[in-house]
Amino acid sequence: MLLETSWEDLMRAANRGDQKAYAQFLRAITPTLRGVIRARGADLGPEAREDIVQDVLLTIHLKRQSWREDAPIRPWLYAITRHKVIDAFRARGRRIDLPVEDFADTIAAPEGPDPFEQHDIDRVLNKLEPRAAQILRAIGIEGQTTAQAGERLGMTEGAVRVALHRALKAAADLRERMME
Amino acid sequence: MKTEDLISALAADHEPRRHSLRAKVTLAILPGLVVAALLIAFLWHVRPDLVEALQSPAIAKTIMPAILATFGVWLVSTLARPEGGVGREALGLAALATLAVALFLWSLGTSGTTALRETLSSPNFVSCVVSVPILSLLPLAAAIVVLRDTAPARPALAGAGAGLMVGAAAAAVYSLHCPVDTILFFVPTYGLAIALVSAMGAAVGSRALAW
Numbered sequence: 001m002l003l004e005t006s007w008e009d010l011m012r013a014a015n016r017g018d019q020k021a022y023a024q025f026l027r028a029i030t031p032t033l034r035g036v037i038r039a040r041g042a043d044l045g046p047e048a049r050e051d052i053v054q055d056v057l058l059t060i061h062l063k064r065q066s067w068r069e070d071a072p073i074r075p076w077l078y079a080i081t082r083h084k085v086i087d088a089f090r091a092r093g094r095r096i097d098l099p100v101e102d103f104a105d106t107i108a109a110p111e112g113p114d115p116f117e118q119h120d121i122d123r124v125l126n127k128l129e130p131r132a133a134q135i136l137r138a139i140g141i142e143g144q145t146t147a148q149a150g151e152r153l154g155m156t157e158g159a160v161r162v163a164l165h166r167a168l169k170a171a172a173d174l175r176e177r178m179m180e
Numbered sequence: 181m182k183t184e185d186l187i188s189a190l191a192a193d194h195e196p197r198r199h200s201l202r203a204k205v206t207l208a209i210l211p212g213l214v215v216a217a218l219l220i221a222f223l224w225h226v227r228p229d230l231v232e233a234l235q236s237p238a239i240a241k242t243i244m245p246a247i248l249a250t251f252g253v254w255l256v257s258t259l260a261r262p263e264g265g266v267g268r269e270a271l272g273l274a275a276l277a278t279l280a281v282a283l284f285l286w287s288l289g290t291s292g293t294t295a296l297r298e299t300l301s302s303p304n305f306v307s308c309v310v311s312v313p314i315l316s317l318l319p320l321a322a323a324i325v326v327l328r329d330t331a332p333a334r335p336a337l338a339g340a341g342a343g344l345m346v347g348a349a350a351a352a353v354y355s356l357h358c359p360v361d362t363i364l365f366f367v368p369t370y371g372l373a374i375a376l377v378s379a380m381g382a383a384v385g386s387r388a389l390a391w
Contacts, residue, residue, distance in 0.1 A: 010337050017196030026187045054186050059331070061190045062322065065201055066330035079262035080331055083391075121181045140181055140189035165194050 008073045015069060026057060029077060033057070037085060040096050051120040052088040058172050059084050091179035124174045132167035135160055195286035201330065202257045208326045212319030216353045219315060224357040238361035245352040245370060248276055252345025256323070259341045262327055264333030291364050299365045308351075308358060312373035313380060315350040316343070320381060324388050332389050338376045339385015347377025 007025060033056050037049045044052075060080055067076045082098045089096045089149035125133045131153070138149040150160040181189075220226065227233060248352070255269040288296060299305070321391065323342040332338035351370045360366070 002329070014194060015197040015252060019194050021189035022194045023187055026190060027184075030183060030187070050183060054181075054183055057183070057190065057389070059184060062329065063262070063331040065197065065204075067331075068201070068257075068261070071261075075263045076261065079264070079333065083331070100201060119181060121186065125181065136189055137181075139192045140185035143188055145184075146192055161193070161195075164189065168189065168193055180273045 005151065007077075010049065011064075011073055012069055016057060023070060026060075028071050029060075033081060036081060036098070040085065040098060041089065043044065044092065047119065048092070052127075054119065054121050055175055056084045057170065058175065062169065062172055073147070120175065120178065124171045126177075127174055128167055128170055132163055136171070137162050137169045139164060141163075145173055197206045201260060201326075202253055204326050205256055205323055205345075206253055208322040209319035209349065211299075212317075212322050212346075213349055213353060214323065215318055216350055217356070218317035220353055220357050224311065224354075226356050227359050230356060233361065236361075241355040241358065241361065241366050241370070242352050244276070244280065245348040245355065245374070248273070248348035248374070249345055249352060251276065252341065252348055256327070256338065256345050259330050259334070259338040260327055260330035262331040262333050280367050280371065283363050285292065287363035288366075296364055296368075299360070299362060300339075300361070300368065302365075304358065304360045304365070305369050308354060308369045309373050309376065311357075312347060312350045312354050312370075313376050315353060316346045316377045316380070320346045320384070324381075324384055327385075327389055330389075331391055332385075335389035335391070336382045336386035338389050340382035342385065343378035343381020344374060346381070347374035350377065 005021075005024075010021045010025035010028065014025060030053065033053050034049070037052050037056075041049055041052070060077065062082060067073060079081060085098055086096060125136060128136070134153065135149055138144045138152065139146065144175070146160045146164065147157045149155075150157045155163070165176070233239070251269060251272045255266065255273065258266055258269055320343060323346055324339065327338060330338075332364060351374055354373075357371075
């Protein structure tokens with residue numbers, strides 16, 4: 001890509017229903033999230049940090065309605081990230097402050113952790129009801145579309161979408177409880 | 181599950197946004213307000229002289245809460261954001277509150293405190309202060325459900341904003357029943373009723389809107 005599309009434009013396209021733009025937005029912000037979390041939690045270890053990245057992504061997803069299209073997206077994004085990161089650190093028995101300037105100064109950290117590490121989200125998957133976990137795996141890990149997953153599981157595409165949404169909400173709730 | 185996989189799942193769950201948050205909140209509370217209007221019509225009864233009342237200055241009893249409710253929708257959509265901060269909405273609210281207090285003080289100056297005590301010991305006072313919160317229950321619940329998908333910087337405050345919005349709207353509906361038109365009655369009674377609903381919203385919001 002020669003010219004980088006702004007995060008606002010990606011999210012506006014996403015709001016019109018463009019799932020590719022939405023995935024692109026999430027991919028674009030992830031290195032920044034990693035950078036902020038790494039800067040503050042160097043001693044946490046890469047897996048724990050990546051768990052926090054995933055928590056933040058899940059929260060951004062479930063709360064994306066609260067971004068107003070005519071507002072700049074960074075203050076919104078940083079506010080959510082800050083809130084979630086402070087929560088996650090507190091859950092690990094640490095207090096941090098996270099000044100907003102951190103976000104501006106952070107060097108994006110593109111590298112993910114070892115993919116073979118067990119993540120908290122997998123522990124969450126094991127706690128979901130089997131059908132929900134199956135759908136989340138089929139779409140996330142195996143990269144199936146909602147239509148393909150529906151065909152394989154003998155469900156309508158609409159039912160898959162509803163189940164997927166419930167599974168993500170349940171995952172967020174479970175993560176919240178794991179943190180308390 | 182790798183982060184990239186999670187992103188795929190999140191994208192698959194993404195749907196187009198059909199309404200702004202403001203529109204969503206408004207649409208959510210409307211059915212509850214219609215129910216409130218039906219309850220007023222069939223259980224509380226509409227005041228017999230409604231048509232004349234709406235052509236007199238007493239229409240302020242309906243219009244002022246309705247304006248407050250409109251500000252409330254604005255306020256709520258701002259309080260629902262994680263960045264925090266309220267802007268022009270707060271100015272509008274302050275202007276409306278100042279106007280109400282000024283009207284009240286002026287009326288108190290001309291009628292005196294004895295008249296105030298009398299008007300506030302009438303059954304109409306209790307009826308209003310109890311009815312408005314009851315009429316607010318359904319739309320308040322609907323507003324909170326919508327706000328659960330948002331990220332308020334201060335959950336209790338967002339809940340209070342939702343209570344203010346819904347309480348004001350319910351007060352506007354209740355005014356179609358309420359037979360007392362004096363400013364001396366209207367400002368403190370409606371004000372207290374709306375404040376009660378705000379407190380309800382704050383109490384619910386501090387838990388239900390935390391994220």
